[in-house]
Amino acid sequence: MQSIFGTDGIRGRFNEEITYSLAYKVGYALGSNLEKKNPILIGRDTRISGDILLQAITQGINDSGKKFINLGICPTPAIPYLIKQENLSSGIMISASHNPPEYNGIKIFDHNGQKITNNFENKIQKLIEELNHNISVPTKASPLNTNKDLMDIYIKSLIQTMDGENLRGLKIILDTCYGSATTCAKTIFETLGADVKVINNSKNGMKINMNCGSTNLEPLKKALRESPADMGFSFDGDADRVIGIDSKGNVLDGDHILFLWGRELMEQKILTNNLLISTQMANIGFENAWRKIGGILYRTDVGDKYVHDAIKEKRAVLGGEQSGHILSKINNFSGDGILTALQISKYCKKKNINLNDWLKSSFNPFPQKLTNINLNLNINKLNLKTKILIDQTIENFQEIYSNNCRVYIRPSGTEPVMRVLVEAKNHKEVHSLSSEITNKLFLEINKIIN
Numbered sequence: 483m484q485s486i487f488g489t490d491g492i493r494g495r496f497n498e499e500i501t502y503s504l505a506y507k508v509g510y511a512l513g514s515n516l517e518k519k520n521p522i523l524i525g526r527d528t529r530i531s532g533d534i535l536l537q538a539i540t541q542g543i544n545d546s547g548k549k550f551i552n553l554g555i556c557p558t559p560a561i562p563y564l565i566k567q568e569n570l571s572s573g574i575m576i577s578a579s580h581n582p583p584e585y586n587g588i589k590i591f592d593h594n595g596q597k598i599t600n601n602f603e604n605k606i607q608k609l610i611e612e613l614n615h616n617i618s619v620p621t622k623a624s625p626l627n628t629n630k631d632l633m634d635i636y637i638k639s640l641i642q643t644m645d646g647e648n649l650r651g652l653k654i655i656l657d658t659c660y661g662s663a664t665t666c667a668k669t670i671f672e673t674l675g676a677d678v679k680v681i682n683n684s685k686n687g688m689k690i691n692m693n694c695g696s697t698n699l700e701p702l703k704k705a706l707r708e709s710p711a712d713m714g715f716s717f718d719g720d721a722d723r724v725i726g727i728d729s730k731g732n733v734l735d736g737d738h739i740l741f742l743w744g745r746e747l748m749e750q751k752i753l754t755n756n757l758l759i760s761t762q763m764a765n766i767g768f769e770n771a772w773r774k775i776g777g778i779l780y781r782t783d784v785g786d787k788y789v790h791d792a793i794k795e796k797r798a799v800l801g802g803e804q805s806g807h808i809l810s811k812i813n814n815f816s817g818d819g820i821l822t823a824l825q826i827s828k829y830c831k832k833k834n835i836n837l838n839d840w841l842k843s844s845f846n847p848f849p850q851k852l853t854n855i856n857l858n859l860n861i862n863k864l865n866l867k868t869k870i871l872i873d874q875t876i877e878n879f880q881e882i883y884s885n886n887c888r889v890y891i892r893p894s895g896t897e898p899v900m901r902v903l904v905e906a907k908n909h910k911e912v913h914s915l916s917s918e919i920t921n922k923l924f925l926e927i928n929k930i931i932n
Contacts, residue, residue, distance in 0.1 A: 486610070487603045489785035489895030493578050493587035496531035500586050503617045504610070505535045508588055509542025509574075511609040515602070516548060518571035518593060523632075525553040525561050526576035527662045527720045528687040531586045535576050537620060539588070554628030555685060557662040557721035559818035560636040562595030566814065567635060569593075577662070577720040580697050580805075581896055583690050595814060597787050637666050640821055641673060643812050647828050650675035653711035654827065657702045659695030660686040661719035667820055676827070681705050691718065696725045696806050696819070703731050713830070713837040715823040722786075723806040724819030726826055728838040736760075736804040737768040738844045739822060743808075744800055746829060748777065752799065759792045759801030759809075761785070762890045763852075766905055771845030785895055786817055849909045851916040855900040855924050857893075857931075871930045879923055887915050891923070900927065 486492050492508065494500045512522065522543055526532035536552070543550045551570070553560060561573040571593050578585035590598045590606070598606075654676045658664045664685050671678045681701055682694045694701045696718040706714050706727055713734075714727040726734030734742075740758050747753040756777045760768075761784045769779045780796060782788035786809065789801045793815055801815075802808035808822045809815040830837055876891045887906035894901055902923065904916040 485603070486607060487600075489787065490579065491575075491587050491589035491597075493581065493585060493896045495584050496529075496535075496586045500531070500535070500588070502534060502538045502619045505538035505576075505588065506542040506617045507610045507613050508590075508606065509539035510546045510613065511542075511606040512572060512574070512590060513543045513546025513548035514609060515605050516571050519548070520569060520571040520593075521549040521551045523551050523553055523561055523565055523568075523570050523573040524576070525556040525558070525573075527558075527578075528555055528660060528664070528685045528690050529576075529578070529583055529586050529719075530687040532576050532687065534619075535586060535588070536626065538617070539574060539576070540626065551632070552626045552628050553632055554630075555662060555665055556633060556636070557665070557818065557820060558589065559722055559813065559816045559821070560633065561589075562591050562816040563636055563639060563813060564632050565591055565593065565595040567639075568632065575720065578896070579720050580691055580695070580718040580723065583688055583692065585896075587896075595816060597790070633665070637670060639813075640666075640670055640818075640824060643821060644674060644824060644828055647831060648675040649827050649831055652713070652827060652831060653677045654679075655702060655705050655709065655711045655714035656680045656683075656823075657694055657705070657714065657716040658683045658721075659691060659717050659719055660684060660689040661691065661695065661717065661721065663717040663721040663820065667717065667721070667823075670820060670824070671827075674824075677711075679705065679709055679711065695719065696723045699725060699727060699733065702727050706731060713827070715819075715826075717819045717823075718806075721819045722817040724808075724823050725806045726823065726837065728841050729836060730838050732838065732841055734826070734837065734841055736802050736806045736808060737765045737847065738841060739806070739808055739826065740764075740800065740802055741768055741772060741844050742840060743810075743825060743829070744772070744777065745775065747800060748775070753777075754797050754799055757796060757798045759789050759796065759798050761789060761803050762892075763804045763903060765804065765845075765847045765850060766888060767845045767847040784892060790815055848905050848907060849912040850903060850905045851912045853902045853904075853916055853920045854894075854897075855902060855920055855927070857898050857900060857927070868930060872927055875923070875926050875930065879919060887911065889915075889919060 573591040575589040578587040799811040807817045890903040
């Protein structure tokens, strides 16, 4: 059986890759593999399928002889924070993060609030393969009590990361993406004194990530044009990512966040070896500018778990992805979009600088274009020979074009697409090379698959 785990837990379309039966078995396998008797914490985002998957997972946990606590709809980072805070045995987040509503996923955390290791994934997979339970799917999910006190603890922890600084005098617009950030983002920013406007703020699992949030910034840009503010922040479906927009509509992506935040930590002399961790997607303009001020940028494969591993290995204090998934020492390196937005706001307030001017002091990015090639299949389910041929084709393309631009090609870890990043010195070159590469690669991969 092919591994059910991707770059960030288990993910797929509900009732296709992610089924009631699979969710039950994950709950059962997790409960059976845990030595600690303490409860397992479970949360979810707003997706319609979240309720039925919650029912399946909790049934599996009960049948394994373990207990659970239901946190209800919450940001993903609430789970790892509360596991450590409350000394729980493990945690599960039911979410497909930035993916469309028809997707869902299962992210598992250990007793330290860390994503589980490959070794533990293999243990869960092995037990799932051995399970012969006949799982009957209930016609509708039974309501489960939620623990609101724990959510309050998480909210207070975010406010405390401000070290007594408030946000009075700042006008901020938030796009909560019909997802997890709807539970608390507005409350947190208002408690800190900001003048807050929120868009897409209903818990609507049919609209989560649809033409909004960190993967579609147009609604936030429009809101900033119609109601001028100092800055805006756009979260993804489970609020572990954020992208900022300044008062002029300029984008503060993960690369800019790392550069600006990293520079502050560098000046405070608390950035180990002036080191930042990012991925192969990081802009070359970011890398060049960071080196110019005496910094080191270490690149990993794409995926927050690779960033996390490198942070631990190199004892870094800050890392992340261009997508806005930022890992900092503040909360034990758990990506938290709300925390990141708070830190950016805090620096603007402390430095008495608006985000537009602060962003001007960042780097000039090289033009990049990211294109998805739709494969209509899960590349992880292909046989080894086909995968090797595809890998060789990708390597050939990257080598052929390496003199004219930077090309990075990878299969998505969460969707049936191949992602092609092209980066060069001017927009015209990027667009023409991107079209040429994606068209040729699409034909080559289809020849191999068919």
